[in-house]
Amino acid sequence: MSSGTEQRPHTTGPAPLAEETNAAMPRPTGPWTPPQRAPFPPPAAAWAPPPAWSLPPAGLGPHPPGVPAPPARSGTRWGWIVLGIVAAIAAVVLIGTVAANNRTMTVNGTVTIYGMSGYVTPGSGCTGTVASGMPVTLYDASGSVVGTATLTGSGIAANTWSTYTSGYADSCSYAFTMTDVAATDDHYRVKAGSASGDGVGFSREQLETSGAHVTYR
Secondary structure, eight states, X not given: OOOXXXXXXXXXXXXXXXXXXXHTSOOOOSSOOOOOOOOOOOOOOOOOOOOGGGSOOTTTOOOOTTSOOOOOOHHHHHHHHHHHHHHHHHHHHHHHHHHHHTOEEEEEEEEEEEOOSSOOOTTSEEEOTTTTTOEEEEEOTTSOEEEEEEOOSEEEEEOSXXXXXXXXXXXXXXXXXXXXXXXXXXXXXXXXXXXXXXXXXXXXXXXXXXXXXXXXX
């Protein structure tokens, strides 16, 4: 018995199997490797202050990039060098001046006095009452006393004035020494005894080399 509905044939066919569906997808070959990831950026370096030698001098500020640095002012350096030389010369002059003002000398000398006790030959020891305790005074160029000494009563006989032709001495030389005499003048005077008079003049060079030798008659 037939009905009025027409039976249409099934055109889609049976549903594909799972194996057939997977067959259409490509399969990887070889061993499995993990997927590559983008590398992480390196950690930022810790901040540190710049070294002192790279900083500009205080008060000048940083030098603009791209602009040439101004040349070093060599004139200032030479100025300091010249100033140092001048200061060194001034120091040497000052030291020399101070040393000259404080310079001292020792003055050796003799006072030869006519006459003595007895008759002796030159070179022998002699004595005299006039010389015993006689003062010897040294004056500088301004007349100030810069050294004193006192004669003893003993000396060395000499034939200073050639009074005797028989070989006897006619005078006696008495030695003296003055220490710490200010050597600041060029000319000095030596006076023996306390009588009036200016004494005998000597240069500083004479006093330092040969000494002061005075005759008294």
